[in-house]
Amino acid sequence: MRNKVIHAVMMAMLLGLSAGAELKLSAVFSDHMVLQAGAPVPVWGKSDPGTEVTVEFAGQRKSATVDVDGSWRVDLDPMPVSSIPRGLTASSDANDPAIHYSDLLVGEVWLCTGQSNMGVAVRKCINTAQDIAAADYPLIRFCNVVPDTAEEPKAELIRKPGWEVCTPDTAANFSAVGFYFGLHLYQELGVPVGLIQNCYGGATVVSYMDDETLEKTPARDVIQREDARYRAIQAERDRIFAESGVKKPGIMQRVSAHCYNAMIAPIISLRIRGVVWYQGETEALSGQQTVDAYRGWFEDYLSMMRRKFEDPNLPVYIVQLAGYGANDDRNLWAQFRQIQQDFLELPYTGIGTAYDVGEEKDLHPLNKKPVGTRLALSALNQTYGKEVVFRGPEVVSAVQKGSKVSVAFTNCPGGLVVKPAGAGNFTAVFVDGEVQDFPAETVSEGTMQFEVGDKKVERVRYAFKNTPEWALYNKTGLPALPFDLEVKIK
Structure with a gap:
């Protein structure tokens, strides 16, 4: 009896705290979005506990009762590819204003993630002026997630990113690797392509892993040592800012779980076709221990992403690091590339190499078109079954x-x-x-x-x-x- 009373009190408290919650969809939803074809499509958000939320799209009507924590989710049935712009509506029986987004397509959605080289914009790269001028592709859509970090997993992104139609202006400011990857897919497949830029300069692979995965991953001592080092650097930068007003860039994107908590956790219910991964410079620059540990870390990251996105066959295409730095006896970058190459032995992985388009003295080489195109060739063959040459000799x-x-x-x-x-x-x-x-x-x-x-x-x-x-x-x-x-x- 006592347990029932406690449960009733807790329910009442939760209902009271959530009372009056306005109907909301996850910030990743907006006008111009691309939904993933051929798979159930979750739509989720927040509202008053106990109320009923209904989502309508493409002739489907799905309803769900809001949980006591205010969250709700419906799953749209798998849909074929569609280039026809359609509207998505969410409504509640609590008389909240309905939410309506227009111009949604159904096609192929790819998550473009990693660190700063994934974020280098098309307009900053070489040999892109003609491609920018021609970038009028209504069926290619961009979503640019704001870089963020957090100590604990967030339910929502720091800011609504919004989806944009590909035009010369929007393409110029999007990830060059992501753009050329998506453009080549679109040109070969002829279907809507949605690209999500979700990266943070300087981020580590362990920053994109959740706490549960980190507890089991190898070389925990290296992670703990590096976390302590980065936290100390951040504390010193915070002190300088407080005393002098001089603000230096944050470094918490290198601390384990921080990018996952802020940038991946809020969108893990999203259905995507696959992941394009451009990351590893931070570990290659950090020394032999982090290079040696990367193999186990990335394998655990890969398993986590497939588990979180509810797709055991989720394809992940990796950029093999570009040439950088003077050659020496250790050649850590060469060692790191070999580790990346070994990931080809893992199922549903591929590589787009960049060693030949690097620059010895520039960590951010500006010839990104070949990189995105090579990744797309791998995806066309391995994910879409197209008979294209996707590897060199x-x-x-x-x-x-x-x-x-x-x-x-x-x-x-x-x-x-x-x-x-x-x-x-x-x-x-x-x-x-x-x-x-x-x-x-x-x-x-x-x-x-x-x-x-x-x-x-x-x-x-x-x-x-x-x-x-x-x-x-x-x-x-x-x-x-x-x-x-x-x-x-x-």
């Missing part, structure tokens, strides 16, 4: 016979292309530990060869440097992925 063997080492490639019909012309050094690692570069030449459609004298080679490397000096392409213009391969002796 792939190494199959390295063999030493006498003084010559031959490196064979597949996926290069018509031959190999070296850029810049005349370049082409492979790195040989000899059995005695010596490391040396050797110029190579093409000897057949898919084979390159170099001379090493009478020394035995243990491994051969290609583009395994912070900033590779050259790249090897197939005739479609796609580069070979870097490699560090054991050499067979004949």
Whole structure:
């Protein structure tokens, strides 16, 4: 009896606290939105507990009773692709004003997330003026989430981002990688494409993970050490601001869970087709321990995203980091790229490499069009089943016979292309530990060869440097992925 009384009191308190709550939809909903085709589409928000909310869209009418915490959700039935602009209405039996959004389409929705290189706008990049001028694509829509951090998971985004139709003005200010990814999908599929820019400069992979995942992820000591370091930096910046009024950029986007809490948690009910991920510079710059730990962290991030977005097959396409920094003995960026490349062994993942479009002294290279296009080619093949070439030459063997080492490639019909012309050094690692570069030449459609004298080679490397000096392409213009391969002796 006592428990029933306590329950009744708590219910009354919750109802009292929520009384008069105006009907609201999640901030991610707005005019011009794209809803995901072919899957149940959740629509959710807040209202008075106990009231009934009804959502109408495309001939469907779904209702739900608002929970005691004021939240509600309905799931629209899966819908086919539609380029016909339609309205979505939410109404309540509490006589709140109905909410109506217009010009919604049904198509393919992609989350473009990560750190600052994902956020570099089209207008800042090279060779984009013509694309901006031509960017009148009514079926491409943009949603730009405001960067934010939080100590605890938020129910709502810090500010309503709104969806915008792709025009020269809106395209110019959207993520370049996201824009070129979405543009290529649209041009090949001919369906509405919705792109959500959800990134924060300097963010770490662990900042995009929830607390539950972080409790089980490896290298917890490294995370705790880095969190403490970043919190100390932020505290010092806050002190300087309080004393002098000089405000430096925040750094909490590097602390574990903070980007997830503020930018991902509020939209996890959204249905999306997949994720485009451009992140890792912070870890690559932080040293060997964070580079080594990244493999386990990202695998846990991937599992979390598939669980949170209720799609065990959620595709995630990864940007392999661009060239950056002087080459040295450690080549941490090369190590990091190899870790990213190993993620191809995980299901429903793909890579768009950027090592050949990097800039040694600029962490934010401005040639983003090839990156977005390469990601789109992977998605077209792996997610949409299109017969397109989506990878460059792939190494199959390295063999030493006498003084010559031959490196064979597949996926290069018509031959190999070296850029810049005349370049082409492979790195040989000899059995005695010596490391040396050797110029190579093409000897057949898919084979390159170099001379090493009478020394035995243990491994051969290609583009395994912070900033590779050259790249090897197939005739479609796609580069070979870097490699560090054991050499067979004949």
